[in-house]
Amino acid sequence: MKRYLLFVIVLVGVLTLAACSSSSKSEAAPITVENVRANMTLPTDTGSFWMLITNHSDTDDALLGAAVDGCGVIELHDMVMENDVMVMRPVAGGKITIPAGQTVELKPGGLHVMCMQKASPLALGTKVQIELEFANAGTITVEGEVVEPAMSSGGMNNN
Numbered sequence: 001m002k003r004y005l006l007f008v009i010v011l012v013g014v015l016t017l018a019a020c021s022s023s024s025k026s027e028a029a030p031i032t033v034e035n036v037r038a039n040m041t042l043p044t045d046t047g048s049f050w051m052l053i054t055n056h057s058d059t060d061d062a063l064l065g066a067a068v069d070g071c072g073v074i075e076l077h078d079m080v081m082e083n084d085v086m087v088m089r090p091v092a093g094g095k096i097t098i099p100a101g102q103t104v105e106l107k108p109g110g111l112h113v114m115c116m117q118k119a120s121p122l123a124l125g126t127k128v129q130i131e132l133e134f135a136n137a138g139t140i141t142v143e144g145e146v147v148e149p150a151m152s153s154g155g156m157n158n159n
C-alpha cells in the first residue's frame with residue numbers, strides 16, 4: 001500500500017511538471033514591448049510614443065496601429081530628410097515591420113507612434129496604456145510613462 005501511494009505521488013509530480021513545461025512553452029510571447037515612453041507633455045494637440053519591439057518568433061510580424069485614450073487619431077510615423085530638413089511622415093504601407101528574431105526601436109528622431117488630436121497634455125511620470133495591434137500577434141496592451149520631450153531630434157521636439 002505504501003509503495004502504491006509513493007508511485008501515485010511520483011506519477012502526479014511527473015504529470016504536473018509535464019503540464020507546467022508544456023503550458024509555459026505555449027504561453028511564450030511572440031512579441032515583447034519594452035521601454036515604452038510617452039512624449040505627451042507639450043501644450044499642443046500632438047504627441048508621440050517610443051518603445052522597443054522584439055519579435056521572438058520565426059515569422060515576420062508588423063505593427064499595424066495603436067489606440068490610446070486621449071488621442072483622437074493615431075498614425076505610425078517615420079522621420080526622413082527632405083530638402084535638408086527632417087520631416088515626419090506616415091510609414092510606407094501604413095505598418096512597421098518587425099522582422100523575425102529582431103528588435104525594432106521607435107525613438108526620438110526616428111520611427112514613432114504619432115498621437116493626433118491629443119485631448120490634453122499629460123504630466124511627467126503619468127502612466128499611459130497603449131494598445132498595439134500586430135498583424136500576427138494580435139492586440140497587445142502595454143504601459144508607458146510620460147517623459148520629457150526629446151531634445152535630440154533637431155528641434156522637432158514633438159515627434
Ligand SMILES: [Cu+2]
Nearest residue numbers: 077088114159
Ligand atoms: Cu509624427
